[in-house]
Amino acid sequence: MFTTTFDQFDWETEKASIYNKTQIEAEKALLAKHRTYEDFKALIAPAALPLLEQMALLSQRETQRRFGKTIQLYAPLYLSNECQNICTYCGFSLDNKIPRKTLTSLEILQEIAVLKKMGYQHVLLVTGEAQQQVGMDYFKKVIPLIKPHFAHIAMEVQPLEECDYRILRQLGVNTILVYQETYHQSDYKIHHTKGKKSNFRYRLETPDRIGRAEIHKIGLGVLLGLDDWRTDSAFAALHLQYLEKTYWKSKFSISFPRLRPHAGGLEPKTVINDAELVQLICAWRLFNQDVELSMSTRESQNFRNNIIKLGITSISAGSKTNPGGYAVEPQSLEQFEIDDTRTPEEIIEVIKQAGYDPVWKDWDAILQLD
Amino acid sequence: MSNSLKIADKIFSSRLFTGTGKFSSLSIMEEALLASGSELVTVALKRIDVTLQDHLLKHLDHPQISLLPNTSGARTAKEAVYAAELAREALETNWLKLEIHPDPKYLMPDPIETLLAAEELVKKGFVVLPYCHADPVLCKRLEEAGVAAVMPLGAPIGSNQGLQTLPMLEIIIQQANVPVIIDAGIGKPSHAAQAMEIGADAVLVNTAIAVAPDPINIAIAFREAVRAGRIAYEAGMAISGQEARASSPLTSFLTNT
Numbered sequence: 001m002f003t004t005t006f007d008q009f010d011w012e013t014e015k016a017s018i019y020n021k022t023q024i025e026a027e028k029a030l031l032a033k034h035r036t037y038e039d040f041k042a043l044i045a046p047a048a049l050p051l052l053e054q055m056a057l058l059s060q061r062e063t064q065r066r067f068g069k070t071i072q073l074y075a076p077l078y079l080s081n082e083c084q085n086i087c088t089y090c091g092f093s094l095d096n097k098i099p100r101k102t103l104t105s106l107e108i109l110q111e112i113a114v115l116k117k118m119g120y121q122h123v124l125l126v127t128g129e130a131q132q133q134v135g136m137d138y139f140k141k142v143i144p145l146i147k148p149h150f151a152h153i154a155m156e157v158q159p160l161e162e163c164d165y166r167i168l169r170q171l172g173v174n175t176i177l178v179y180q181e182t183y184h185q186s187d188y189k190i191h192h193t194k195g196k197k198s199n200f201r202y203r204l205e206t207p208d209r210i211g212r213a214e215i216h217k218i219g220l221g222v223l224l225g226l227d228d229w230r231t232d233s234a235f236a237a238l239h240l241q242y243l244e245k246t247y248w249k250s251k252f253s254i255s256f257p258r259l260r261p262h263a264g265g266l267e268p269k270t271v272i273n274d275a276e277l278v279q280l281i282c283a284w285r286l287f288n289q290d291v292e293l294s295m296s297t298r299e300s301q302n303f304r305n306n307i308i309k310l311g312i313t314s315i316s317a318g319s320k321t322n323p324g325g326y327a328v329e330p331q332s333l334e335q336f337e338i339d340d341t342r343t344p345e346e347i348i349e350v351i352k353q354a355g356y357d358p359v360w361k362d363w364d365a366i367l368q369l370d
Numbered sequence: 371m372s373n374s375l376k377i378a379d380k381i382f383s384s385r386l387f388t389g390t391g392k393f394s395s396l397s398i399m400e401e402a403l404l405a406s407g408s409e410l411v412t413v414a415l416k417r418i419d420v421t422l423q424d425h426l427l428k429h430l431d432h433p434q435i436s437l438l439p440n441t442s443g444a445r446t447a448k449e450a451v452y453a454a455e456l457a458r459e460a461l462e463t464n465w466l467k468l469e470i471h472p473d474p475k476y477l478m479p480d481p482i483e484t485l486l487a488a489e490e491l492v493k494k495g496f497v498v499l500p501y502c503h504a505d506p507v508l509c510k511r512l513e514e515a516g517v518a519a520v521m522p523l524g525a526p527i528g529s530n531q532g533l534q535t536l537p538m539l540e541i542i543i544q545q546a547n548v549p550v551i552i553d554a555g556i557g558k559p560s561h562a563a564q565a566m567e568i569g570a571d572a573v574l575v576n577t578a579i580a581v582a583p584d585p586i587n588i589a590i591a592f593r594e595a596v597r598a599g600r601i602a603y604e605a606g607m608a609i610s611g612q613e614a615r616a617s618s619p620l621t622s623f624l625t626n627t
Contacts, residue, residue, distance in 0.1 A: 064581045066528055068392020121419070151419075244475065249445065251474040290475045355394045364416045366452050367443040 001208050002242050003201060009238065011184055014041070015231040021045035030054060035287050040237045043283035044230050052279055059282035059311040062289050070357045072292075072314035073344065074122040074154070075115050078323040079103050079142065081335065083128025085195030087181075089223060089259055089266045091335045092128045094194065098333045102133045105145055107328045112149050114326040118318055118344045121361040122152040124177070126321075126335075129158035129196060136164050140171065147172040152363035154219070158196065159206040165213030174368060177219030178206045179255065183235035184227040187269075191226060207239065211247030216368065218243060218250050219294070224277070225259030225268030233280055237287060244288075253292035253314070254284055257336075258299075274303055278310060285311035297340045304340050304347075308354045317347035373604065375571055377549050378465075378497040378518045380436060384409045385566065386596040387438070387551060389576025390426065391417070393585065400429040402579055406589035412438040412467050412574065415457045427461075438499065440467035445480075447487035454491055466491060467521070468500040477527045481508050485515060492516035501553055504535035509542045509550075520546065521574065523554035524565065528577045530557025533564055543569045559588075559595030566599025567607065 018041045026048035029039035042048060043055065080102035083092045091098070103111065115123060125146070127134040134157070147153060154175035155168065165176065182188050185200050192198040210218050220240060222232040240252055258277060259268040272280070277299075284293055293312045295304060297319040304315065320326050321335040342350075351358040375382045388408040393399035403411055411430055418426065418439075430437060439457035444450035447470065454466050468491065470484050471477040479502050491498045497518045502508055504522040512520050522542055525531035532555060533539060543550050549571035556562050557578045565573045575592055582588040 064392075065530065065577065068577070068580055069394035070392060151416075249472045249474070352395065357393060357395050359417070361419050362414075362416055363443065364418075364453070364456075366456050367416060367445075367449055369446075369449050369452060 001205055002239055003204055005238060005242050006183070006204060006235070009235070011231060011235075014234055015228055017041060018045050018230045018234060021047050023047045023050060026051055030058065030286070037234070037237055037241060037287075040283055040287040041230075041234050043286055044233055044280055048283070049275065049279060052275060052282070055279065055282040055286065056310050059285040060309055062285055063293075063311045063313065066289050067292075067313045068357075069355060070359045071308060071312070071351050072122065072359050072362055073120065073347075074124055074152075074294075074314055074316050075118070075120045075344075076124045076126050076156075076296075076316060076319050076321060077108075077111055077115065077146075078126045078321055078325060078335070079108065079138075080127045080130065080134040081323050081333070082130035082133040083195070084130050085128070085197040086193045087197065088191045088193075089226065091333060101323045101329065101332065102130075102138070103142075103323050103328065105142060107324060108142055108145060110327040111324065112146065116149060119360050120344075121150055122154070122314075122363070123150045124154040124156060124316075126156045127158070131158075136160070136167065139168060143168070143171040143173065147365070151361045151365065154217070156219070159203055160209070162209040162213050165210050165215055169213060169215055169368070172365060172368065173215070174363060175217035175219060175251075175253070176210045176215050177221070177253070177255070178203070178210065179219075179221040179223065179257070180204060180232075180236065180239070181223045182227040182232050183222065183239075184232070187227050191266075207243055208246075211243060211250055214249065216251060217253060217292075218247070219253040219255060221255035221257060223257050223259055224272045224280075225270055228270050229258075229272045229276070229280070230270075233283075237284075240288065240291065251292065252288075252290075253294050255294045255296065256281065257296065277303075278307065281307065281311045297338045298336060300339045301342065305350050305354070308351060308356060315347065315351075317342065317344040375549060377499070380410075382409045382572070384593070384596070385572040385600055386562070386592055387412065387572055387574040388579065388589075389574065390414070390430070392577055392580035394580075396426060396429045398585055399580070402585040402589040403430070403435065404432065405586045405593070406579065407593045409434050410436050410438050410572075412440045412576075413461070414440050414442040415453050415460070416443045418457075418460060436465070437461050437463055438465050438467050439463065440469050440501075442469045442471075444470050445472040445483075446470065447483040447490065450483070450487040451490055451494075454487075454496060455494075458496070464495055465497045466499065468498050468517075479503060479523070481505065484508075485511055488512055488517050489515045499551065504538035504542060506538060506541040506545060509546065513546065513548050517548060519549040519551050519571070521551045521553040524552050524561065525555025525557075527554040529555055530578055531555050532557055532561040533568075536568070539565075539570070540568055559591040562592055563595040563599035563602075566596055567602050569603055572596075 021042040025042040029042040156177040322332040441450040441453040525534040552565040553574040
């Protein structure tokens with residue numbers, strides 16, 4: 001279990017070590033053939049910021065070599081906003097008085113029709129955590145409905161038991177995303193006050209359960225800004241390093257949701273600005289040449305237009321983060337605010353302009369047999 | 371002119387095989403592949419949408435180009451066999467590049483699953499070209515299973531590192547009864563020329579063309595390098611290195627009596 005590795009590291013020590021990294025250490029990391037965890041820390045350190053252009057160039061080169069000049073397209077499909085958790089940063093938090101909705105089979109098909117018309121073949125299913133409304137019984141009912149329409153199915157749902165992940169795999173789910181949000185154990189408790197999600201260690205062990213269930217791809221991430229984003233990213237790097245060695249048949253992806261100051265919302269503990277987010281994305285690529293790096297519509301048009309060339313491998317477009325957002329109930333409350341509202345066609349054009357081939361399909365159901 | 375290459379029932383005048391992944395656009399891919407003169411082009415089944423008239427295939431619709439579907443993404447023999455059957459139906463060819471890599475990081479081919487799948491696919495009537503390690507024994511075992519050619523790797527796929535497995539490749543070529551196509555790791559035209567000079571029957575190049583700043587001209591460079599390497603192999607090359615010339619010839623005692 002990753003918890004064994006995790007317990008050997010102390011948050012404050014790691015944090016101090018990152019902030020004490022020098023530019024020389026960052027330059028050494030840049031030149032290294034195989035970059036270590038310490039190199040990753042040097043590359044995300046404030047001391048590495050002056051090297052950003054070189055990092056970007058190397059990141060672009062490594063990404064093109066491994067993934068080619070291609071960008072994978074995916075879209076989220078929110079199935080439900082029911083949630084029993086209280087999380088300080090989330091629109092679906094139990095204490096938010098919003099109308100709750102879980103899509104019916106018919107509604108799911110209506111939503112799928114819109115996504116298919118846009119061209120999507122890779123879909124990300126999202127729910128809150130509510131065992132009654134969106135537990136395994138619900139998944140067993142709706143996934144067989146969804147599966148025939150897509151080449152690749154990812155899910156971002158509550159942490160489950162290993163046996164449940166096995167069932168999901170048998171139902172045709174290819175990828176599971178579970179974000180730790182923060183690796184700062186005591187601050188985690190402050191942000192997750194109620195519900196199953198408040199159990200830090202159960203969440204920390206989730207990618208192990210996913211790996212043991214032989215899910216093909218595992219997605220990790222931290223909510224950048226919830227705590228010190230550098231230290232959190234360093235722990236995520238440790239996590240990835242552990243998982244890659246333990247579950248060597250699994251693929252991995254990293255996402256970069258960032259918390260930004262907005263009226264009425266949770267104030268980030270540290271703000272990660274655009275340059276720092278570029279630095280973080282490039283550092284991930286230099287640390288791991290094979291991990292998929294994903295970019296959502298939380299980011300601005302300008303940022304997304306330019307990040308295509310710098311290391312990411314997949315991007316969403318035209319996303320709706322409310323259940324029914326595509327067809328059934330377009331006006332309902334979103335989980336988080338979409339910044340880039342451009343349509344998939346517009347994003348396709350941006351990708352092509354950047355000199356990349358937009359890829360709709362890069363998987364096939366035939367490749368996952370149980 | 372170099373001799374043509376025969377694999378199963380097909381004759382190829384070009385010994386440069388190519389891939390279709392990683393290009394910045396389908397039209398650039400098409401132009402580069404045409405410029406390369408390649409007559410066998412591999413396509414990942416996972417990129418093909420069999421329910422639609424896939425536009426990737428439209429760009430490959432040229433009389434001189436034969437398609438070689440591949441099973442990239444398959445992690446077991448079972449998955450590869452299913453994928454092969456789907457590919458045969460979708461692309462209307464029984465040719466298959468068999469790829470099984472359970473490890474998504476380095477994409478190392480699984481020798482055991484590859485051999486199992488090759489045996490089964492040959493029985494099912496496929497023309498099997500397996501991607502494998504530069505392992506001489508494995509290549510012989512695959513040959514015994516009835517594959518049409520073997521495709522040992524020069525270096526990890528996509529790494530552009532050249533023929534890192536050279537001594538093993540030389541053994542494979544020496545003892546093969548089927549064509550040897552060096553796949554993976556060929557990063558520059560000189561690597562391709564070297565592969566041909568040591569007697570490989572063909573090479574497969576993808577990343578080095580697709581990701582190059584000018585894929586069309588680099589495709590031409592590969593075309594010429596493969597041709598030059600093959601002519602050199604057929605013509606025979608002068609012995610390289612510094613010739614040993616002992617200051618007192620070792621056999622001089624025979625005449626200096």
